[in-house]
Amino acid sequence: MKKTIFTIALISIAALGFAQLHYTKVSAGSEFSMALRSDSTLWAWGFNGNGQLGINSTSTQTQPTAVDTNSKWIDIETGAWHCIAIKDDGTLWAWGLNTLGQLGDGTTTQRIQPVQVGSDHDWAVLSAGQAHNLALKNDSSLWAWGYNAAGGIGDSTTINKLTPTAILPNKKWIAIATGGAHSLAIDQAHHLYAWGNNTVYQLGDSTTTQRIVPTMIGTDTNWIEVSAGFQFSTAMKSNHSIWSWGFNGNAQLGDGTTSNVKQPKQIGSDLDWKSINAGASFCFALKNDSTLWGWGYNGQGQLGTSDTQQKKSPIQIGDDNDFIMIAPAEGFYYNGVYG
Numbered sequence: 001m002k003k004t005i006f007t008i009a010l011i012s013i014a015a016l017g018f019a020q021l022h023y024t025k026v027s028a029g030s031e032f033s034m035a036l037r038s039d040s041t042l043w044a045w046g047f048n049g050n051g052q053l054g055i056n057s058t059s060t061q062t063q064p065t066a067v068d069t070n071s072k073w074i075d076i077e078t079g080a081w082h083c084i085a086i087k088d089d090g091t092l093w094a095w096g097l098n099t100l101g102q103l104g105d106g107t108t109t110q111r112i113q114p115v116q117v118g119s120d121h122d123w124a125v126l127s128a129g130q131a132h133n134l135a136l137k138n139d140s141s142l143w144a145w146g147y148n149a150a151g152g153i154g155d156s157t158t159i160n161k162l163t164p165t166a167i168l169p170n171k172k173w174i175a176i177a178t179g180g181a182h183s184l185a186i187d188q189a190h191h192l193y194a195w196g197n198n199t200v201y202q203l204g205d206s207t208t209t210q211r212i213v214p215t216m217i218g219t220d221t222n223w224i225e226v227s228a229g230f231q232f233s234t235a236m237k238s239n240h241s242i243w244s245w246g247f248n249g250n251a252q253l254g255d256g257t258t259s260n261v262k263q264p265k266q267i268g269s270d271l272d273w274k275s276i277n278a279g280a281s282f283c284f285a286l287k288n289d290s291t292l293w294g295w296g297y298n299g300q301g302q303l304g305t306s307d308t309q310q311k312k313s314p315i316q317i318g319d320d321n322d323f324i325m326i327a328p329a330e331g332f333y334y335n336g337v338y339g
Contacts, residue, residue, distance in 0.1 A: 022037070022038050023035055023036065023037060023038070023325075024036045024037065024038055025075065025076060025325070026325070027076050027077055027078040027083075027128075028078060029046075029052060029078035029079060029080060029081065029082075029083070030047075030080045030081055031046050031047035032044065032045065032046030032047050032048065032052055032053060032078070033045055033046050033078075034053075034067075034076045034078055034083060035064065035076075036073055036074075036075070036076055040072035040073055040074065040088060041066060041069065041072075041073070042054075042066070042067040042068065042071070042073040042076060042085065043064040043065065043066055043067065044061065044064070044065055044067050045061045045062065045063055045064045045065060046060065046061065047060050048060050048061060049081075050081045050082070050096050050097040050110060051095060051096050051097075051110055051111060051112030051113070052078075052081050052082055052083055052095065052096035052097065053065065053067070054067045054068065054083060054095040054096070054112070054113055054114050055067055055112075055113065056112055056113040057112060058112060067114065068113070068114050071087055071088075071114075072087060072088040073085055073086070073087055073088070074086050074087065074088050075125070075126055076126075077126040077127060077128035077133070078128055079096070079097075079102060079128040079129060079130060079131060079132075079133070080097075080130045080131060081096050081097035082094065082095065082096030082097045082098065082102050082103060082128070082131070083095055083096050083128070084103075084104070084117075084126050084128050084133055084135075085114065085126070086123045086124070086126065089121055090120070090121040090122050090123055090124075090138070091116055091119075091120070091121055091123065092104070092116070092117040092118065092120065092123045092135070092164075093114040093115065093116055093117060094111065094114070094115060094117050095111040095112065095113055095114050095115060096110070096111065097110060097131075098110050098111060099131075100131045100132075100146055100147040100160050101145060101146050101147070101160045101161060101162035101163075102128075102131045102132060102133060102145070102146035102147060103115065103117065103146075104117040104118075104133065104145040104146065104161075104162065104163055104164050105117050105162075105163070106162050106163050107162065108162070117163075117164065118163065118164060120137070122137045122138040122139065123135055123136075123137055123138075124136050124137055124138045125176065127176045127177050127178045128178060129146075129147075129152065129178030129179055129180065129181070129183070129228070130147070130178075130179075130180045130181065130230075131146050131147035132144065132145065132146035132147045132148065132152045132153060132178060132181070132183070133145055133146050133178060134176040134177075134178050134183055134185070135164065135176070136173055136176060139172075140172035140173055140174065140188065141166060141169060141172070141173070142154075142166070142167040142168065142171070142173045142176065142185060143164040143165060143166055143167065144161065144164070144165055144167050144183070145161040145162065145163055145164045145165055146160065146161060147160055147181065148160045148161055149181070150181040150182070150196050150197035150210060151195055151196045151197070151210050151211060151212030151213075152178070152179075152181045152182055152183050152195065152196030152197065153165060153167070153183075153196075154167045154168075154183060154195045154196070154212065154213055154214050155167060155212075155213075156212050156213050157212065158212060167214065168213075168214055171187055171188075172187060172188040173185050173186065173187050173188065174186050174187065174188055174190075174224075175223075175224070175225055175226050176226070177226040177227050177228040177233075177278075178228055179196070179197075179202060179228030179229055179230060179231065179232075179233065179278075180197065180228075180229075180230040180231055180280070181196050181197035182194065182195065182196030182197045182198065182202050182203060182228060182231075182233070183195050183196050183214075183228070184226040184227075184228050184233055184235070185214060185226065186223045186224070186225075186226055186235075189221055190220075190221045190222055190223050190224065190238070191216050191219075191220070191221060191223065192204075192216070192217045192218065192220065192223045192226070192235060192264070193214040193215060193216055193217065194211065194214070194215060194217050194233065195211040195212065195213055195214045195215055196210070196211065196212075197210060197231075198210050198211060199231070200231050200232075200246055200247035200260055201245060201246050201247070201260055201261060201262045201263075202228075202231050202232055202233050202245070202246035202247060203215065203217065203233070203246075204217045204218075204233060204245040204246070204262070204263050204264050205217055205263065206262040206263045207262075217263070217264065218263070218264065220237070222237045222238040222239070223235055223236070223237055223238075224236055224237065224238050225275065225276060227276050227277050227278040227283075228278055229246075229252055229278035229279060229280055229281065229282075229283070230247075230280040230281060231246055231247035232244065232245065232246030232247045232248065232252055232253060232278065233245055233246050233278070234253075234267075234276050234278050234283060235264065235276070236273060236275075236276055239271050240271050240272055240273045240274070240288070241266055241267075241269075241270070241271055241273065242254075242266070242267045242268070242270075242273050242276055242285060243264040243265060243266050243267065244261065244264070244265060244267055244283075245261040245262065245263055245264050245265060246260065246261065247260055248260050248261060250281045250282065250296050250297035250310055251295060251296050251297070251310045251311060251312040252278070252279075252281050252282050252283055252295070252296035252297060253265070253267070253296075254267045254268075254283060254295040254296065254311075254312070254313055254314050255267055255312075255313070256312045256313050257312060258312065267313075267314065268313065268314060270287075270314075272287050272288045272289070273285055273286070273287055273288070274286040274287055274288050274290075275325075275326060277326035279296070279302075281296055281297035282294065282295065282296030282297045282298065282302065282303060283295055283296050284303075284317075284326045285314065285326070286323055286324075286325075286326060289321050290321045290322055290323050290324065291316055291317075291320070291321050291323070292316070292317040292318065292320070292323045292326075293314040293315060293316050293317060294311065294314070294315060294317050295311040295312065295313060295314050295315060296310060296311060297310055298310050298311060303315075303317065304317045304318065305317060
């Protein structure tokens with residue numbers, strides 16, 4: 001993943017000129033951002049050299065610009081330089097960089113406006129990694145496409161996939177996450193699975209062996225949420241505890257150290273976490289009281305702690321208690337939250 005430098009974005013509706021409407025989702029890529037509004041319109045801004053804004057040009061936009069105004073959108077995910085999205089009819093769309101097949105349209109052609117992926121109308125949940133994607137359909141089946149040299153697709157090969165490919169079609173899934181070149185998922189029995197690149201223990205199976213099919217991590221049956229950074233992973237259990245593993249050179253695991261962790265390790269003892277989001281080298285999390293917490297790399301001040309020192313353990317960000325969502329980010333040094 002390209003190392004790009006940003007400051008943290010604490011996004012407010014008024015700041016973007018949408019005072020009469022609220023966001024349903026914000027997603028941040030590498031040097032660009034996408035946002036869904038409550039009227040189901042999609043907006044984009046930032047760097048656009050690969051057409052990742054989807055506005056039928058490659059011109060950078062310094063303010064939110066509407067994407068395909070004739071459509072209603074229900075989900076958006078940003079990779080490093082590409083986007084995938086679902087319309088209100090359940091169809092899947094993609095645009096941006098496509099050199100590794102990350103758009104899923106059967107080509108490696110860059111797209112500067114949304115192009116439909118296949119013809120299915122039953123897409124439900126998306127997760128975009130650096131250059132590969134996971135998705136769930138309404139029947140809880142798992143699909144993947146894009147970059148696969150490290151096995152992040154999970155189809156038992158290391159060949160890039162140019163179209164969505166079914167993964168373990170007999171299983172049902174409830175949660176998915178994509179990292180730099182690894183993937184995470186939780187099945188309906190609340191088992192945790194991981195596959196793909198594993199050079200620094202990001203799969204959590206206590207090895208550095210690459211896995212090219214989903215591999216169960218431990219035997220616990222109480223996992224409810226997953227999030228993947230560039231080379232590390234984090235997850236939440238049903239008791240609202242947070243667990244992390246993988247690369248920890250920037251303290252992104254939040255365990256008070258900078259040592260890599262080979263398998264899921266609980267972070268602190270708090271049991272009041274609400275949601276967790278892994279950036280490339282840092283994390284943000286919300287608690288049940290809607291306070292914001294962060295840890296990990298902070299060299300450009302992206303944690304919002306008024307300094308640039310890395311944080312080895314979760315630290316509260318400010319005093320506000322009205323945060324509602326953390327925006328996923330594929331940039332190395334960027335993330336966003338809003339309330």
